[in-house]
Amino acid sequence: MDGHDPSETGEWTPFGKPLFDDPKTRALSRVGVVDIGSNSVRLVVFNGAARSPAYFYNEKIMCGLGEGMRETGRLNPEGKERARSALARFKLLAESMELPLLSIVATAAMREAEDGESFRKELEAETGLTIYVIDGEEEARLSAQGVLLGWPGSFGLVCDIGGSSMELAEIQGGEVGKRITSALGPLKFKDLDGGAHARADYVAAEMASLKEHMGSQRDRLFLVGGSWRALARIDMERRGYPLHVLHEYRMDAQAVRDTIAFVQDQDLEQLRSVCGISSSRMALVPYACEVLGPLIDTFRPKDIAISSYGIREGMLYEQMPDDLRQRDPLIEACRFAERKDARLPGFGRALYKFILPLFRDDVADRLRLVKAACLLHDVSWRAHPDYRAEVCFDYATRANLGGLKHSERIFLGLALLHRYRNKREGTRFEGLYDLISAEAQQHAEVLGKALRFGAMLWMVDEDQRQARLEWQSKTKTLRLHLAEHAAPLYGEVTEARFNSLATAVGAVETEVLFT
Template identity: 25%
Template sequence: MSKQYYAIIDVGSNTVRLVIYLRDKSGRLREVENVKSVARLSTFLHDDGKLSKDGINKLISTLNSFNEVLETYQLEESICVATAAIRQSVNQEEIIDNVSRKTGVDMRIISEKEEAFYGYLAVVNSTSISEGYTVDIGGGSTEVTYFKDRKLIHSHSFPFGAITLKQRFFKNDLPTEDEFADLRQFLKNSFATLSWLRDGKVPLIGIGGGARNVVQIDQNLKEYPLAGLHQYKMNDSDLSFIKNYLFTLSMKKLQKVEGLSKDRADIILPATEVFHTLYETVQAEGFILSRKGLRDGVFYELLTQGMGTNLFPSVLEESIQELINDYDLNIKQIHHVQHLAKELFDQFHEKGVGSFSKEDWKELKMASYVFNLGQYIDDEASAQHTFYLLANRTIDGLMHIDRLKLALMASFKNKTVFKQFIHPYKKWFLKDEQHRIRKLGAFLKFCYCLDSTRRGAVQDLKVETEKDDLKITLYCTKDYMPEEYQTEKQKKHLEKSLKKKIELNFEEVES
């Protein structure tokens, strides 16, 4: 099957960006190329509302340079969308005509409503957040939405962005205290005009370059140990600290801040103030970054055509399927181990062994799909590879702490290795939670040992309690010697977690 590439050019008020995606086996789009040009088109808008000739020429030269990149790919589809700077121009037709004639690019100007919708769509199709607010501050506009049960309820586009706020409120590159106070009051008043922007007590999801830079700064200041930005969570005090920290710096120092793009140094303060003021307005319960935004939303709409809905049924299930495809995991074995794991889990739960909960089963089932996937790279160091890959790979639908839990369960080898993996993150978990994760990891490893040869030799099981000990009878339809050897060898990890002795009894039965 030939590779399917898709391209989108996003003509923003601050940057013009080309992104090329590869459609993978699961049908999802994976970013393979990302080229940015800081055009700052909104600065070319004259008082009469026209985008100047210099602005048009800047856009044309940028698109022509992108065309050279596009020529190296065989594309299934190429889309070009433009937002606030072009949308607010009174000479839109002139711009579109010039772009078409001189670059061959058909540029589509998306409405304020569409821009907000695409941001929302990107968030609900790449996270498991069912209710929240989104905010996307560009150079010339700011889109906000509110969604509940994954459905868009409200949306609005404010006619100001990071560049236009800076131009309006700051005389120089950096604001005075009075200018910053005036900006804050203006934002408070603006957000107060929408009755639905208040007391939400749900997450505020940041989209776009400004939000990404704020998160990168926060991660660098904290020496954050995990890779990835998508679904990273900050709180009110984090946003406040970043804002106050950046305000104290000179432009020269701002341009050297780790995590802050040099070309955003002069507009990061207005963007940060938008996030912080909106956070306080809606009384958010966290600020979460979505790496997926307008560009992704446009393609999500394209990919879901004919489905009757723009929403993927389950974001997390899609991500797990992507991992199964990427690491060539044996789905037949996974389903058989899940069957045995469910039997063992239900009988433990029924007999009060291990204090397992319904939530434990959800996490166990998810980890069972990707258990020991690091074997794909190297069998000898599979636990290390499994942990690193899962802990440091973006998994749509999982917050960072949940991704870490998944990595710890799916990479479980023994208590020593578990302690080694969890050590840098010990402060993230209480002792009881550490024990629970280790118990689930040991349980999962035990269940995989029951199918160590991938033949489905063990078909069923029965748990009996004898005083403080457990007797597990395993009914087999094939020679079970390899499974018996592995489970006898590994059961000690489950015994330590449950604080019970386990007697294993293998019985051959007719298939």
């Protein structure tokens, strides 16, 4: 993702034109997947035409198929009935949504139980659906692909914990490398004879085997799975962290150790209630803690990130054409939002070209946020005028947008807030601002006020160059070049917004030229 001037190449970087009209991409407009796991059976329907897909439908039923398997070797009878009911329901939902295909995978419980194969055949006979029971390495691969859906080109170790197994996969530059499965799912070892000491020995032995296979893994650790997400919620509660978005939530090794100690000292039922965690999930959290501590001590990652994307997203990624996989998930999601919701789809590109002189010195990571803001600047126009600024901030900070760190969400939210509001003080979001630096807050204000000003000119045809900004950073001079035929666009409100932008950017001289 480079930051070059798009006028130099005829493209709007990154990655050229949107792909929404490509038939291969339109075929992903509705993709349904079912994951039959050891704890739950879940249906997700993706509205997948964008690189960062929306969740059109998402339903989870806690079945507990793997409960008690260590003792019996068989699937939990009550869990089987719940799973049977869930799959029948999901089939009818898929038919009512007219999904072209429902992809179904079953993982550790079904592949390891004595009666797993017979149960698969029963389900297929009853529903007419095809169920693929995948092995541990394939499960690891799909989970890693789910991470790549949100972090294209990433390097690190993906750890997906389920009820009956835990998978590791290496990702390097957008490719999945070594992978392995283990029996470290909490349902598998929580009832070991010998209690905590036996569990610690069991985990240590498994970790040694994982380390021998995977080798040194000192990049980022991506945590996938409900138990890890529950632990992240608890970490947020312990820290008083204000942005309750799990995807891209970051922790370091010490924070994880502190949270593990915090869990051990708390009343679990009270903690469950405060953090909004289900009873069945909370029951597994202490055992997941017994795995995560040794995992971090074994691989010593540079940092730790929570991924809300996993095996189901990996199944969608599997169906994406390569050219879509290579796109920036943030930019593609914003393009999709503009096309769907903006008053004048395509204006974001013209707006980006117009305000770009203010941001030529930005690094590529910051410049992509400028692009995202241009695309999103008008998607909330239907909101009540008194609340548009708040709606914009909420959208940026809480929407399902891939490829965004929490600090970037706040930056983007502030920029869009300033698109509709001069001052950021006095909002209900002030507790979030400190997640970015004062310099970044000021930069977001400049961006927002540039959007606010540029939107007044409504440049339909960017090639007419009816309006052009010029920023001389050395002399702190801001100039507006406006074509003679467009001079009526520069009215009182436009002038006020130009002056507001000049103040935000620190201009000591302004000039409006009609050419």
